[in-house]
Amino acid sequence: MIADFEYFAPKTVEEALSLLSQYKEAKIIAGGQSLLVVLKQRLLTPEYLIDIKGISALDYINYDESKGLRVGALTLHRTIEKSPVIQKHFGVLSEMEKNLATIQTRNWGTIGGNLCHGDPAGDPASVLIALNANLKLASSAGERTISMEEFSKDYLEVDLKSGEMLIEIQVPTPPARTGTAYEKLMVMKGDMGIIGAAVSVTLSGKDGVCQDARIALGSAASIPLRAKEAEGKLMGKVLSDSLLIEAGEAAAAETDPPVDVHGSPEYRREMVKVFVRRVAQIALEKAKAA
Amino acid sequence: MGETFGDYAVLGKKMPRVDARLKVTGQAKYAADYDLPHMLWGQIKRSPYPHARILNIDTSKAEKLPGVKAVTTGKDFNGFKWGWSGPTRDEEPFATTKVRYQYEGVAAVAAIDQDIADEACDLIEVDYEPLPGVFDPFEAMKEGAPLVHEDRPENICVEYHWDFGDVDKAFAESHLVREDTFQTPRMAKGYIEPPAVVAYWADDSHVVFQGAKGSPYFPYRILAKCFNLPLSNIRVIQPFIGSDFGGTKNDMVHCDFAAPMLAKKTGRPVKLVYTQFDELTTCLRRHPMWVTVKTGVTKEGILTATSLKVIADGGAYTRMSPLTMFLVGTCMTLPYKLPNFKYDAYNYFTNNPSSAAMRGHGLYHSRFAADVQLEMIAEELGLDPVEIRLKNSIENPKPGEVYETVNEVHVASCGMQECIEKVAEAVNWKKVKGHKKVEGEKAYGMGFAAATYNSGTKLSAHNACAAIVRICEDGSVNYLTGASDVGQGSDTVTCAIAAEVLGIGLDDIDLKRVDTAFTPVDPGSYGSRVTVLAGQAARNAALDAKRQLLEVAAKQFEVKPEDVEIKNKQVFVKSNPEKNMPWWKLVRIACYDTPGKVIIGRGYSTQGISMYGLADFSKGVGDIGTNYSFTAQANEVEVDVETGVVRCTDNSVIAHDCGFPLNPQAVETQCQGGAYHQGIAAALYEEFKMDKGQTLNPNFIDYKRPRANEAPMSKVIHVLTNDPYGPYGAKEASEGSTCSAPPAIINAIHNATGIWIKDLPAQPEKLFWALKEKREKDKGKK
């Protein structure tokens, strides 16, 4: 079913990077939960496959208040979901993972694999944008850091240059009085969202004015979309119900939703209005409680 | 639930299924699990066009590929055509002159492994001349539309016009007449096991076929004709089957012809396994139908007349559409009294994969429309939805009496009223009705529906159904059946019947699955017929074996055979139980006392055939079933009024009249499943989206299937009516719940939100626009 390829299973990051620089056309497989579907259908027929699942050094969750959260690219979805550290300090990531596909997928699939697949319907990307996360990429030439937002270039296309691989996800400790939430429109639990909305709001300590707002949308464009106009509606204001509605409407206007069997662009825009409002409300409540 | 019924030793009680252990340990072998020495792997070459002439097929490159052992095309079958019945033989094993739906097969390959077989198919070069196609009935019916079959003018596959009573007069005299059009979606059968087959030739005139076929005697007959062999040379051996639902696994698909042909050419076993993609793009689907129902009622809400017009998309070949369109109409006169009825049915050929049976065959479309419309009528007249149904329901005929509908359908038992009353009581209807519950953006509503389904289907030329009970010398019993358990539990129930008759335990019966070399014939698993008809065959075969044993016992005890009974594996004289012996001893005496008997009981079903004659499809008269089940259902839904997402809550009750639940636990499982998978799925989730013959969502992610998180924990109430025509009073179980679930859901959505979704499925976007429209309309009114 899957076309022949030459197979490598490096055990360290150095080995992997060396292989990547040697075989410029190589495809990386982590958990394979996205890639194998594509390979089985022969939508991709790579000559070289570098299996990095065995690089245990990239499976970690580290946190300290100053540096924030550092998650190795090969950390399983299920590990993130269940991590007490993440549940305590970055609860939205654990909540997001609970509805990511089903347990079987989360038991083998990795956060890095999900992000590098570059599907705008993917859950982690929009949450990480809302959390102002950065990604650390490495090649045999060195390392670089890029924001989650900039990593997404187009539908199924990410900013991974030849010879590069994702090694770490870095989430800064949110400022005080910040709340982040994520919800997606599902018909059934675990569905890819018809749309998804991740919202982060930071309130100023004194007067409860919104100091910062970040809104990222899934399945609303060819990449996870940062809804800057919508954010503008919230910044510097006290967040009222009507303001949240306005933000939803602004966000909807910024979208360029895909055309597929799950929902028309018009419906998706309407749902962006609903979800931005709902999720912002939850984020606001979290921020007030923080 | 969990109760026992009747006063039987085995029946009416909890009985673990005879095959459950094999299934739960992974030992049960399905068609794709078979592995034979020297086996080859097959693959099918398919057309990328939905409608095209085949100009040339060049298999030379494929034949040269190392590892390829044989190639076959339609030409190898010498013009053989097959179909569901004599007049409908319009389909070839592989298309020869033109293809009529996308991915229709034109050739097949056998090779030493799957990868080489796949590669070889890519090397087969086919020249096509694409033709314009028709992709729904409305395109198909246009004047001058391209013809799917040149010899079928106007693309009409089936057309019926029935007329009973005087519908127009009744409308004129009605207090209220309303007409509504409903739409049912194009659906997959949905079984998880894709079709698969392993075939080989024992010698050059005996073929062995092990395929996932729910009605093995279909391929038995069709392969005999196809390969020009007597029936006795066709051996169909039944593996375990991963469901059928009346669909593809009844009827032949390409692999069923390819595997035996390739096996013949190579002299080796050939295995051909479909992928789920093959299944979802090419295999049989539930017809999408446009159902216009016009109904008249009196001021009190009593039905006066119904006129039903149905347009259906039959797909590329006839298959069993004549039966489908008959079923859509036949039970419009059930479960409510209907004195005047008119039916106009049009089933069209289109360049889509063929449509055929699916659980709730036919009736699901029309009962959905009728029962939602009845709800609309109740609302218009200000009547209670439960009351209006009770008023109109057919009463349970008294013993010895039969209710006859205007189209000569005969009902000897009808638990409709009791089902409705029990469900209403279970959900506390008096309290919940009209009581709208809204919590934030969620609205809750309860919907009610009633339905019927025919049971013990009997069709012309396909009714012979038999069983054999063989008593082994040590007292163990072989039960040989022609019937197929596709998951509905028929193996268990027929063995249980045999055990009940013989006075032994279910554990003492060993089922011998279908092997047409040894098992007697049976029409197959469709039309809810197995329990009723194969059950009767089981009973008769066991009675025959018992009679032979009682003769021996009578001699031993020096009494008459009718004075002897067998219970709990004890053989005893009724009037003097002191005279007894254990079962095994009687069998031993029978088999060993010189010269030794061979105790084989044979029985076949006579039920239903001799009753009122067979149904007449074109006139619409007569019984297609031996008896009829009745189901009432109430479902609560939660509607997110901002997004349109609908979810069933656990508040779900089904009352099902299956006459007598031979295996109560299985009836419950079947009803819960029928309601959810084939009923609620149609109401809320499933639909093939098509674009000019191409299936846009041929996978279980984009084609949504019902899952565990969203499953309502439906309670099932058993209603007993002890039908005189079913074994031990039994009728079919659960296809009624397939038919009652969709209207219950749609009525519940209306109850929660005030909107009517008339075209299934009620996917969120549909609700969203309908709710928006309603809000704007309501605003405008203020």
Place this chain on the structure above:
Amino acid sequence: MKGELKELKLTVNGKPYEFKVKPQTLLVDLLRQELKLTGTKIGCLDSACGACTVHIDGKAVRSCSVLAMQANGRKVTTIEGVADGDKLHPIQEAMVEHGAIECGFCTPGMVMSSKALLDENPNPTREEIREAIQGNLCADEGYVKYIEAVEIAAEKMRGGQ
């Protein structure tokens, strides 16, 4: 080299095995074709149906979506490794007793997913049971009796009746 066979060492149902496989071999094909463990089923191509569910190191995964090579050095359990000889696991027993099994095609996957749940969480809520089998499609049975059977098994395993 393309298509070169790779060495694979893994334990399946407690037994160690060594293979030389094409690297693109899926775990499900290794189990079904090399080891003839046909209890694990193939129902789809899209990681949607869960009929192929097995355990790798005790965690439920879809064997159709795992390269066999990734099971190198790991412990795989299939449905054939659940019962203890003739003695059924309480989950299997409950499914049989409670009438949860119909055509049986999804059953091995259901057992594997629910066993993984109970191995980790002996006292799951109904919601957690639903979540555990959300990745397992059934077309027959409505999930009701599967959910109830797991509840019954969990109670039995905790020492109740």
